[in-house]
Amino acid sequence: MRWQVQEAKQKFSEVLRHAEEEGPQVVTRHGEEVAVVIDIREYRRLRGRQPEFRDFLLEQHEEPDDDFALEIESIVAARTADLPRQVDLGED
Template sequence: MSSWQVQEAKQRFSEVLRHAHSEGPQIVTRHGEEIAVVIDIEEYRTLKAARLDFKDFLRSGPDLSELDIHRASEPAPSIDLTLE
């Protein structure tokens, strides 16, 4: 992964895009801090398609309706939470 300072990335934007396409993600930094990533459109589409919203994530889980789950009949133990 290559790293570009903001000023250099601005001046050589076409080159940054070519590198993102041929070499992978390109990091952009400002004052040594990573602030952005330039990625190829196909990688972006792959990442975007792989993302599920929370509702779909829950629905994609295993079917738990056939599990035989039993709760203990005795009450839960009481816990003293006072500070000593």
């Protein structure tokens, strides 16, 4: 079902009920799709279990040695200090 933003705000409980019972609810603004309300079970299914970045890197090596593990730890430490950055996708 599709909902305009104003209607979705006014009938939020109904939007949630429809998401639980009928599936994804699309929210539009000025005719453009801007959001989807989905049941939490569907969200969890779609999200799945995502390994931590560190664990993912370590799993790529059959038997990581201590030096490799220390290098991964330093990469992860540097990565967590970074702020999100803007990415230029070349779209205007």
